[in-house]
Amino acid sequence: MSRQPITPEDGKLYEFTPTLEPAVTVDSGESLTVETLDSLEGAIRSDSDRLESIPDEVNAATGPIAVEGAEPGDVLAVDIEAIRLVEDAGRVVTVDGFGLLDGHDDIEAPRSRMTPVDGDAGTITFGDIDVAIDPCIGTIGVATRDDEPGYSTLVPHDHGGNLDTTDITAGNTVYFPVFQPGGLLAMGDCKAAMADGEMCGTGSEIATEIDLTVEVIEQPDFTLERPLVETADAWKPLASAETLEEACELANRDAIALLRNEHDLSGTEAYMLSSLVGGLEISQVVDPLVTVRNAVPKAHCGGPFQ
Amino acid sequence: MSRQPITPEDGKLYEFTPTLEPAVTVDSGESLTVETLDSLEGAIRSDSDRLESIPDEVNAATGPIAVEGAEPGDVLAVDIEAIRLVEDAGRVVTVDGFGLLDGHDDIEAPRSRMTPVDGDAGTITFGDIDVAIDPCIGTIGVATRDDEPGYSTLVPHDHGGNLDTTDITAGNTVYFPVFQPGGLLAMGDCKAAMADGEMCGTGSEIATEIDLTVEVIEQPDFTLERPLVETADAWKPLASAETLEEACELANRDAIALLRNEHDLSGTEAYMLSSLVGGLEISQVVDPLVTVRNAVPKAHCGGPFQ
Numbered sequence: 001m002s003r004q005p006i007t008p009e010d011g012k013l014y015e016f017t018p019t020l021e022p023a024v025t026v027d028s029g030e031s032l033t034v035e036t037l038d039s040l041e042g043a044i045r046s047d048s049d050r051l052e053s054i055p056d057e058v059n060a061a062t063g064p065i066a067v068e069g070a071e072p073g074d075v076l077a078v079d080i081e082a083i084r085l086v087e088d089a090g091r092v093v094t095v096d097g098f099g100l101l102d103g104h105d106d107i108e109a110p111r112s113r114m115t116p117v118d119g120d121a122g123t124i125t126f127g128d129i130d131v132a133i134d135p136c137i138g139t140i141g142v143a144t145r146d147d148e149p150g151y152s153t154l155v156p157h158d159h160g161g162n163l164d165t166t167d168i169t170a171g172n173t174v175y176f177p178v179f180q181p182g183g184l185l186a187m188g189d190c191k192a193a194m195a196d197g198e199m200c201g202t203g204s205e206i207a208t209e210i211d212l213t214v215e216v217i218e219q220p221d222f223t224l225e226r227p228l229v230e231t232a233d234a235w236k237p238l239a240s241a242e243t244l245e246e247a248c249e250l251a252n253r254d255a256i257a258l259l260r261n262e263h264d265l266s267g268t269e270a271y272m273l274s275s276l277v278g279g280l281e282i283s284q285v286v287d288p289l290v291t292v293r294n295a296v297p298k299a300h301c302g303g304p305f306q
Numbered sequence: 307m308s309r310q311p312i313t314p315e316d317g318k319l320y321e322f323t324p325t326l327e328p329a330v331t332v333d334s335g336e337s338l339t340v341e342t343l344d345s346l347e348g349a350i351r352s353d354s355d356r357l358e359s360i361p362d363e364v365n366a367a368t369g370p371i372a373v374e375g376a377e378p379g380d381v382l383a384v385d386i387e388a389i390r391l392v393e394d395a396g397r398v399v400t401v402d403g404f405g406l407l408d409g410h411d412d413i414e415a416p417r418s419r420m421t422p423v424d425g426d427a428g429t430i431t432f433g434d435i436d437v438a439i440d441p442c443i444g445t446i447g448v449a450t451r452d453d454e455p456g457y458s459t460l461v462p463h464d465h466g467g468n469l470d471t472t473d474i475t476a477g478n479t480v481y482f483p484v485f486q487p488g489g490l491l492a493m494g495d496c497k498a499a500m501a502d503g504e505m506c507g508t509g510s511e512i513a514t515e516i517d518l519t520v521e522v523i524e525q526p527d528f529t530l531e532r533p534l535v536e537t538a539d540a541w542k543p544l545a546s547a548e549t550l551e552e553a554c555e556l557a558n559r560d561a562i563a564l565l566r567n568e569h570d571l572s573g574t575e576a577y578m579l580s581s582l583v584g585g586l587e588i589s590q591v592v593d594p595l596v597t598v599r600n601a602v603p604k605a606h607c608g609g610p611f612q
Binding site for chain 1: 400421437558586
C-alpha cells in the first residue's frame with residue numbers, strides 16, 4: 001500500500017483543543033508520510049538571525065489527521081517508521097526568558113547557531129563538532145478532553161503536545177488516549193538531535209518527513225490516561241506537570257498501573273517493584289510544563305494492549 | 307598485589323563531616339575489598355518486620371579510608387571493579403513519611419518485602435517475579451568542606467553521600483573532590499537492584515563486598531565541584547539539591563564546564579551543545595535532597611583529568 005502524504009498545506013495547528021476540524025481523514029492501519037515544518041518556520045536561517053521572544057505561533061503541527069472509527073475510550077497507536085531531515089541545516093537557539101539556565105552568568109540570549117546537515121556522514125555540525133543525527137518528534141498529540149480549554153503547541157499535557165521526548169523516534173510506537181471522535185492527530189517540531197532535558201530550550205530544530213502507521217485500538221481494558229511510548233525494551237508512560245516532582249509522581253503512578261495490569265500485585269507491591277527495575281527519565285525541563293517518563297522494562301511488562 | 311580488606315569492624319560512619327578520623331590508611335593506587343552492611347543493618351529479615359521510621363543511624367558507610375597524600379584540590383578516583391552480594395536476600399521497604407508516593411491511595415507504609423537471591427540465575431525474586439541482579443553503591447563519599455556542618459549518610463551533597471545512583475556500579479569510576487587531607491572515603495548502602503529514581507525509598511538493600519582501586523589525581527587543572535561518574539560511554543556529573551529543578555541546573559552547569567574544558571566554546575555555545583547530546587538523568591527523588599546527573603557522551607568529552 002502506498003503511503004498517503006500529508007503536508008502543512010493540508011493543515012497545521014498551533015493549539016490542541018477538544019474541537020478540531022480534521023484536515024484529512026485516514027483509515028485505521030493506514031501508512032502515512034507527514035511533512036513537518038521546523039518549529040520556528042524559517043525565522044532562523046543564519047547565526048545572526050535572533051529570536052527576540054517565543055512567537056505566539058510556534059511548533060506548527062501538521063494535521064489534524066482524523067482516523068476513521070476512533071472513538072473516546074479507544075487508543076491511537078502511532079508507529080514511527082522513519083524520520084527524514086528535509087532541510088540542509090537545523091538550528092539551536094536561546095531566547096530570553098526561556099531555558100533551564102535562563103539568566104545565568106555566561107548564558108546569552110537571544111543567540112542562534114545553525115547546525116548544517118552532512119547526510120553522508122550521518123551528522124550535523126555544531127561549529128567544528130560533529131553530532132550524530134538522531135531525529136525525534138518534539139510535538140505530537142491529539143484533540144484534548146471535553147473539559148479542557150486546549151493547550152498551545154508550546155505545552156505538553158495528557159493529550160501529548162510539546163512532549164520533547166527523545167524516545168519519540170523511528171522504531172518506537174506512541175500510544176495516545178482518544179478523547180474525541182477521530183482522535184485528531186497532529187505533529188511537528190522535529191529535531192535532528194536533542195539531549196534529554198532540552199536544556200537550552202531547543203534541539204536542532206528542522207523540517208522533516210515522517211513515515212508512520214496509525215492504528216486504532218478499540219476500547220482496551222487498560223485505561224490510558226496519558227501518552228505512552230513503546231521502545232525496543234521498555235514501556236514508558238509520559239507525564240507532564242508544573243514541576244518535575246509532580247511529573248515524577250504521575251509517571252510513577254502510571255508505571256504502577258502497567259505493572260498491576262500484568263501481575264497480581266497490590267499498589268504497594270507494584271510501587272516497590274517499580275523501585276527495582278527501569279525507572280524515571282527526564283524528557284524536557286523547559287517547556288511551560290515539564291515532562292518525565294518512567295521506563296518499565298519489557299522483561300516485566302508485555303504491555304497493556306495485548 | 308593482594309587486596310586489602312576493610313570491614314565495618316575497622317570503622318563505619320553515619321555522618322560525613324570535615325573532621326573524620328581515618329579507620330585505615332591506604333596508598334594511592336591500592337586495591338581494596340570493602341565490606342558493607344545492608345542499609346538497615348539487619349532490622350528487616352522477614353516480610354513481617356516493619357520499619358516504623360527512618361532510624362537515626364542508617365546507611366552505615368564503611369570507613370573512612372584515608373588515602374596517603376590526598377590533599378584539598380586533588381581528586382580521588384574510585385574505580386569500582388566488582389560488587390558481590392554477601393547475604394541470601396535483600397529487602398525493599400516503605401516507611402511512613404518517606405518515598406515519592408508517600409500518602410497516596412493504595413500505597414501502604416510501613417511494609418517490607420524480602421527479595422531472595424538466586425546467585426545461579428543471577429536474579430533476586432520479588433514474589434514470583436525474577437529481577438536481574440545489578441548491584442550499585444547507594445552511599446559513597448568523602449569528608450566535607452571546612453565551611454560545611456556535615457551531612458548524615460541519609461543525605462547527598464557535593465561530598466557524595468547518599469547519591470543512590472545506578473551508575474555507581476562495577477565497571478565505572480567515581481571521582482570525588484578532596485576537601486580534607488586523605489580524602490576520607492566511606493561507602494555502604496548497596497542495592498542488589500535499583501530503579502532510577504528509587505521511588506519507594508529503597509532498592510533491594512543488601513550487604514556486599516566491593517572490589518575497588520583508589521587513586522589520587524593531584525591538583526588537576528579542572529576544578530571538580532561535585533562527584534562525577536565515568537561510565538563506558540559518558541561522563542556524568544552528579545548534582546544534589548532541594549528540588550529536581552535546582553539539581554538539573556547544577557548538573558547542566560557541570561556538563562557545560564566539562565564541554566568547555568575540552569572545546570573552544572563560550573558558555574552559551576556549550577549550553578546549546580549540551581542540549582543536543584546526552585542529557586539529564588534522574589538518580590533519586592526520595593532522599594531529603596534529590597540527585598540528578600547530566601550525561602556528556604565520551605564522543606564529545608575525553609574527560610577532565612587527561
